[in-house]
Amino acid sequence: MDAPVPLDDLLKLVGPTIDHILGQYGIDKASIGVLKGGQTRFISHGYDKNSHTAEETPYLISSMTKAFTSLSIFIMINDPKHNISLETHIGDVWEHFDHSNKSVDVEIKNITIGELLDMRSHFQRCTNLWESPNGDIPWKTVDPILSLFSHLPPSIKNIIGFSKTAFNYTHAYSNECYALAAAIIEKKSGTSWFTFVRENILEPLAMNNTHSELPLDTPAASNMVGCDIALPHSNLVQDTLQRLQAYTNRKDPSINVIMDFLKSDDHFIPPESVLVEPSTACKTSNPIGAAAGILSTTADLLKFYTKLIEVYRRLKAGAEIVRIGTRRNKTQRLENGMLEMLRYIQSKPKPYVYAGGLSRVLVPWDPNQTEPQPRWPGADGDNQSRLEFTIREALADKGISDTELRQRANLAWQFFMEDQSGDDIELDSELALYHGGNMVGATSFVFMVPGREFAVVVLCNARGYFLDGANLSCMLLADCLFRTGDAGEYILNRCRRTRLMARHIAAAYLYHLTRYEDTLATKFPTLADPATFAGCIGRYQLCDGIYVTVSAGKYKGENCLQLQMYDLEFRYPLRVRKDNKQSEAAVVMTMAMPMEELVVTGVGGKNRLTIEDWTVSFRQRDAMTGTFSIMGWNFAGRAVVRGHEADGEFRFGRVDV
DSSP states (O other): OOOOOOOHHHHHHHHHHHHHHHHHTTTTEEEEEEEEETTEEEEEEEEOOTTTOOOGOEEEEEGGGGHHHHHHHHHTTGGGGOOTTTTTTTGTOOOGSSSOOOTTTTTHOOOOOHHHHHTSSSHHHHHHGOTTTTTOEEESSSHHHHHHTTTTTTTTHHTOOOOTTTTTTTTOOHHHHHHHHHHHHHHHSSSSSHHHIIIIIIIITTTTBBSSSOOOTTTHHHHHGGGGGGOOOHHHHHHHHHHHHHHHHHHOOHHHHHHHHHHHHHOOOOOOOHHHHHHHHGTTTTTTHHHHHHOOHHHHHHHHHHHHHHHHHHOOOOOOOOOTTTTTTTTHHHHHHHHHHHHHTTOOSSEEEEEETEEEEEEEEEETTTTTOOOOOOOOTHHHHHHHHHHHHHTTTTTTTTHHHHHHHHHOOTBBBBOOOOSSSOOOOOOEEEEEETTTTEEEEEEEGGGGGGGEEEEESSSSSSSHHHHHHHHHHHHHHHHTTSSSHHHHHHHHHHHHHHHHHHHHHHHHHHHHHHHHHHOOOEEOOTTTTGGGOOEEEEEETEEEEEEEEETEEEEEEEEEEEEOSEEEEEEEOTTOOOTOEEEEEEEEOOOOHHHHTTTTGGGGGGGGGGGEEEEEOOTTTTOOOEEEOOOOOOOOTTTSOTTTTTEEEEEEO
16 A cells, blocks of 8 residues: 555645535635644635635534534433433423323324434424525524424324334434424523533633624624625526526436536636525524534634544543533533443444434445445435436436446445455444534535544535535545545545536536426416415414414515515515416415525525425315415425325414414
8 A cells, every 4th residue: 555645735636626616516615624633734715815714714514513412412411410311201301292291292202312312203304494595593492393393293204204113224304303402401401502512512622713693793703704605696597507408408408418518617607796694593592503503613623523533532442431510620521421422323233323413324335235225424415315316317218227226326426435446455444423514604514533533624605506515525535534545546536536426416406406497487387466366365373383474565576475484584475386276275386486596595405496395285265255274385295286185284274363
């Protein structure tokens, strides 16, 4: 094996590819922190020499917040005064969920704190109910979440295939699980969740640039690129689609044609600055803040992961957890909490699992494994599904079996793969931990292999549109650090392969985008006229604290119905399904919007390209008044059937205001 590539040389080799991945696909600024064997290095994208240093710039870290919330629980478990454990049922914490309340599903009452941290509840992912396109989040307390969970559709378990056995290998991602975990921290500690995080994690580690509820007029906020994000300009989507259509002369080009189109960099236009403030998850005392609301810097985060690696080393050496009280040194309590969390994560029997606020996987992995299907290391967010879709779609007419298609897709994800050359290069199996984050105004990713003593953190100031640049650039760096015994040629080859992966992922986005725009234009061609559909106007409530309002308004100067979540500022223009008429007993509309109108708000992601997830049906028209009494909304990946109730649909009932 060749001599290891020095860390600084490695960063120089991968730098141009990272700049390409981020810049080509619409991310204006990024801060990247690398930790290797006690050395720290910082690189940046989009900063000029006169600007403040990237490693001290606060970014919204989004769902990377979950590890801090989880660690807080493990710290509390070590303190007897809090009287909780991973086996504590949420019904033992809140009277609302106790066993005397017959209206709450028994499965919900029996959910444990450990299952919250592992997201092994059967809570349906409810993001569409709280995050508006401009980043506003309405929930200021945990009460609406408790109310929502008490009124989940009775058939929810069938929709997401819930079973205790299945959830030992997978999970149902739920930010609401972590909002409940934060509420447990507050209830048991008598302080806010972030105050607990600050006093027990941030202060012992001197993470002085890590915040929540950061006022935008503070000195720290003045350096926060998340407050003034440079996004692809408002014509990005439309310009790209027009160029694609001119290239292919089709509205629905095949994936192979799109791949050819993307071979030329000329089809992308440089971004220009657009003001997009980050999600309000980081601006208020919000329960969702514990899932996705911390602001931090790459320099601060590397302090956290340095300590985590140090504690992992002690764990491997056989360190034991010493039960201590609140009077002991905070650093010792922090280290014991980390020891407890890492031991818990490591104890999981499956090679891949979500546990304790982090995804866990063993590396390297075998792409040819079929049973059970391997989890791609670092596969997070939309990159995996888009890459796999492109491979499958490109080979769909080749007569290849589904098993081989899966293996081809596996081989496309080049990171941390077992040697496929036949040279029998042996790499010891190592535990890897990772997490991504994606909210309005930010994308983030961390990947670490504590046994190899390295971690990579990437913080970006925009959401991924064509691809998740934070994830892809982080994985490239992490893979190269894992194999530092290889020659520079290996690293350059990884760079070439990563650029190809980026093109595959972007192709899937454009494929779905062309069909999304065409479906929206053909199936929902017109805005809903308030005069024609006056019977839809009103407030509809799912349960206490969970409601929407439909009202008459204007959109781009045209009269239309608008749907407003709670009393948030953002209002979705409603488009009526083609051929729906005023006199019909049920009317189907959609909140989906042309993507060019959403990009400038900071919105992106797979769910935004699924029109059915944003479709509502108004039903049960009153014969005398013409008003509808039910608004049904299904965002569990099932289409709303015209005029009929869909399994698992959320049914909002009309209420007087």
